[in-house]
Amino acid sequence: MTNNWLDIALAQLGKKYHSSGAFVAFVMNASQKQAVNQTGDWSPELIDLTHEVYQVGTVPESHPGDLLFWGIAQQPYSVGIYVGGGHFISVNERDATVKMQILTHNWYPTFSGSTS
Incomplete structure (x- = not known):
């Protein structure tokens, strides 16, 4: 796993994406960041992203690079990438x-x- 996800995410600041899922999938795929046991590309579909992460947990347990979701696991409506220090990119x-x-x-x- 490479650690350039943050550089790729920061390079997207100010760019337009049709959805938060499309942005997250782009960053994860471009950085080749994969969750444990993941074999394919990250999907831009929010429900798929919830299944592609290694483990679902609470927000206070998050580490930089983890995905943050809004909504319920069966029907999320937004996602972002946790940067740390109470900040996220989305x-x-x-x-x-x-x-x-x-x-x-x-x-x-x-x-x-x-994601790890």
Whole structure:
């Protein structure tokens, strides 16, 4: 596994993606970051991403590179990549642009998925 996911994610800041899943799949595939036992490419479909992570857990357990999900595991509606220090990178829902964002009580993920 390579560790260039953060560089690839940061290079996407300001770019437009049609969905948060498309952005996350691009970063994970471009960096060749794979979850344990994963054999194929990351899917841009949010429900597929929940199945591709190594382990589902709580947000406070997250480590840089883990995926943060909003919604329930059976029906997530957004995903981002945890950077650390309460920050994540994702597609802003309002303008479809990749932005560095801060975890707040108004926009807090429901669960996380470990990628290692």
